[in-house]
């Protein structure tokens with residue numbers, strides 16, 4: 596059960612004018628982990644979009660962010676995910692009238708079946724924490740798929756600063772081992788830079804503490820939401836948004 600009114604307040608409608616156009620029941624039924632349209636809209640605000648672009652939505656879950664991108668920006672989207680069956684996503688995509696623009700597929704992030712430089716941009720919402728923190732992943736699997744000059748944008752759950760040891764005491768009763776793949780903006784900035792293949796355009800916690808507020812407002816709308824988020828009170832936990840641009844290596848005039 597959820598308190599849907601909390602997700603449709605006037606301030607949220609003003610902040611997310613694009614997401615607000617979509618049925619809240621549809622969003623809640625098809626998100627995995629948070630209000631993914633808010634996260635995607637905030638990412639879109641800081642990326643470049645042109646009609647007809649080829650976009651990879653990596654770890655798209657139930658593909659509603661892919662549908663959002665195709666509708667909002669008139670782009671083609673490859674909706675790639677590991678856990679959710681492509682047939683299930685295809686039904687949603689057809690129901691949205693986007694069979695000509697959104698292409699569902701089962702994909703393991705380390706075995707992506709695309710040509711190098713194929714995509715104009717790649718996005719990943721609440722997914723790169725599962726595979727993108729590997730030291731070898733970005734350069735060996737992801738960045739090569741984007742054309743030189745193309746952008747990669749991600750939103751991941753994270754922390755404001757790296758912990759000095761284990762998670763702090765106030766989080767300990769709730770913290771799970773998996774959450775140690777949550778990192779800080781500074782950590783992600785260096786992680787991207789270590790590849791030598793991208794320029795980091797942005798790596799932040801959203802403006803005005805919004806990264807934490809997105810987390811909190813969504814969890815508090817759930818009757819059984821994650822108590823860890825409200826107990827944190829913005830001391831450690833946040834969503835992180837990052838946009839990088841692939842450098843044009845070796846092709847300079």
Ligand SMILES: C[S@@+](CC[C@H](N)C(=O)[O-])C[C@H]1O[C@@H](n2cnc3c(N)ncnc32)[C@H](O)[C@@H]1O
Pocket residue numbers: 625626627628629631653654655656657660675676677678679702703704705719720721722725726
């Ligand atoms: C928390 S869910 C988020 C889904 C969706 N982006 C959303 O926000 O609703 C994480 C997604 O990452 C995908 N994922 C995890 N590991 C993956 C991997 N190795 N390759 C491809 N996708 C993966 C899962 O299939 C899952 O749908």
